[in-house]
Amino acid sequence: MVLWIGVDDTDSLQGMCTTFLAAEIVRELTEDYDLIGFPRLVRLNPNVPWKTRGNGAICLRFGRGTGRRNLIGELESQPVWSFARAEGVDDPERVQSRIANLVERRSEFREPTTNPGFCILSKQPAATLYWKAVRRIVSKEEALAAVRSPGVLREYKNGRGIIGSLAAAAWRPHDRTYEVLCYRDESRWRTPRLLESGSVRYMDRTFTSTFNNYDYECNRIVIAPHSPCPILFGIRGDDPGVLPSAMRTIKGEPAAGWMVFETNQGTDDHVIPGQAVEPKTTVQVEREVSGRPRSIRGGHVVVELNDLEAAAYEPSKGFRTVVRALRPGDRVRVVGSIRDQPRTLNIEKLQVLSLSEESHKLANPLCFKCQKRAKSMGRKAGFRCARCGQRFPASSAITEHVSRPLEPGWYEPPVGSRRHLSKPLSRRPARSGRLGAA
Numbered sequence: 473m474v475l476w477i478g479v480d481d482t483d484s485l486q487g488m489c490t491t492f493l494a495a496e497i498v499r500e501l502t503e504d505y506d507l508i509g510f511p512r513l514v515r516l517n518p519n520v521p522w523k524t525r526g527n528g529a530i531c532l533r534f535g536r537g538t539g540r541r542n543l544i545g546e547l548e549s550q551p552v553w554s555f556a557r558a559e560g561v562d563d564p565e566r567v568q569s570r571i572a573n574l575v576e577r578r579s580e581f582r583e584p585t586t587n588p589g590f591c592i593l594s595k596q597p598a599a600t601l602y603w604k605a606v607r608r609i610v611s612k613e614e615a616l617a618a619v620r621s622p623g624v625l626r627e628y629k630n631g632r633g634i635i636g637s638l639a640a641a642a643w644r645p646h647d648r649t650y651e652v653l654c655y656r657d658e659s660r661w662r663t664p665r666l667l668e669s670g671s672v673r674y675m676d677r678t679f680t681s682t683f684n685n686y687d688y689e690c691n692r693i694v695i696a697p698h699s700p701c702p703i704l705f706g707i708r709g710d711d712p713g714v715l716p717s718a719m720r721t722i723k724g725e726p727a728a729g730w731m732v733f734e735t736n737q738g739t740d741d742h743v744i745p746g747q748a749v750e751p752k753t754t755v756q757v758e759r760e761v762s763g764r765p766r767s768i769r770g771g772h773v774v775v776e777l778n779d780l781e782a783a784a785y786e787p788s789k790g791f792r793t794v795v796r797a798l799r800p801g802d803r804v805r806v807v808g809s810i811r812d813q814p815r816t817l818n819i820e821k822l823q824v825l826s827l828s829e830e831s832h833k834l835a836n837p838l839c840f841k842c843q844k845r846a847k848s849m850g851r852k853a854g855f856r857c858a859r860c861g862q863r864f865p866a867s868s869a870i871t872e873h874v875s876r877p878l879e880p881g882w883y884e885p886p887v888g889s890r891r892h893l894s895k896p897l898s899r900r901p902a903r904s905g906r907l908g909a910a
């Protein structure tokens with residue numbers, strides 16, 4: 473039997489982060505328990521209004537390990553071993569005070585938006601809780617209803633953290649990625665991180681199963697956080713086996729330890745399939761472009777998709793060129809989060825399904841009888857010869873086909889402006905599109 477430990481909402485913009493607390497819990501509990509499987513970093517609905525950061529919760533499993541053990545980290549110069557399975561029975565109550573001590577010591581209680589919570593359960597909560605929490609808004613009552621075994625539920629302040637802690641414990645991966653997190657030495661916390669960007673680019677090119685490492689468009693390291701938290705950097709990838717080697721190629725300040733997490737990052741688990749458009753969710757919808765894109769103040773680009781306005785914001789940089797290249801009649805599939813007021817879809821990625829024929833009028837049709845150009849009778853109304861009165865359909869105008877700089881396929885913003893949960897195109901079998909010069 474395994475103890476399922478979920479923790480959420482301990483961090484703040486100012487410092488601590490839940491993944492650091494994960495390392496502290498592993499160090500504390502591996503003194504008399506075994507870690508089962510990978511520690512889990514579970515991202516939840518990025519559209520919840522009270523979250524300013526990545527909305528990540530953690531789940532850790534402990535028990536009496538059996539079978540093969542794997543090295544998945546190193547903390548305080550001690551190896552961190554993980555076992556595939558557990559045997560025997562453990563009591564959630566027995567570790568309660570040790571988890572509470574760590575949560576209380578390492579949470580930012582002064583932050584008004586930090587509302588920690590944790591759970592220790594002998595059975596995993598119902599899977600439906602995870603799916604609801606990654607896609608929608610979950611009430612505390614709904615979260616508690618997913619608990620299927622007696623155990624410990626502890627909440628602080630407004631208690632919101634209990635929702636994420638249960639949701640993280642409820643995750644049963646169908647798609648998953650991994651992230652190796654490197655921790656900073658405590659003496660360096662709140663000082664600038666020293667990382668050599670050339671080594672990050674080298675790692676990015678060498679370990680092709682990793683992703684979101686370096687933003688070549690903005691010339692920026694993406695593996696390091698910008699907050700003063702105790703994380704030095706994190707490398708994400710599909711193969712947990714190569715992540716420690718990838719980590720060792722990064723040159724910079726010495727790390728105090730590392731641990732590989734199993735995560736739902738880069739899986740698109742947050743995307744609700746179907747055509748419904750609900751606020752505070754992320755959807756994937758197919759639409760026809762109904763107007764020419766326009767640039768608005770702040771460097772954002774918006775485009776009308778009939779009933780929906782879609783936006784590519786300034787931080788998405790070159791991706792806005794793709795959106796600007798759309799024309800009425802193009803068919804697109806867009807993935808993005810829905811903002812309520814005004815109702816806008818914030819584009820996370822976009823697939824051009826088909827391009828409309830764009831043509832450019834060169835001249836009005838010629839009336840052969842009179843050898844004169846006919847006059848236009850208005851948009852789409854056709855033409856008429858001013859001399860003999862003969863009518864010509866709108867399609868008879870002499871046009872030139874305009875070549876488009878866009879081709880069908882998927883497009884996504886640069887690495888630095890992607891969401892944690894967004895599945896990068898490099899993880900998709902579908903081919904991505906190309907934006908060329910027209």
Ligand SMILES: [Zn+2]
Nearest residue numbers: 839842857860
């Ligand atoms: Zn005529």
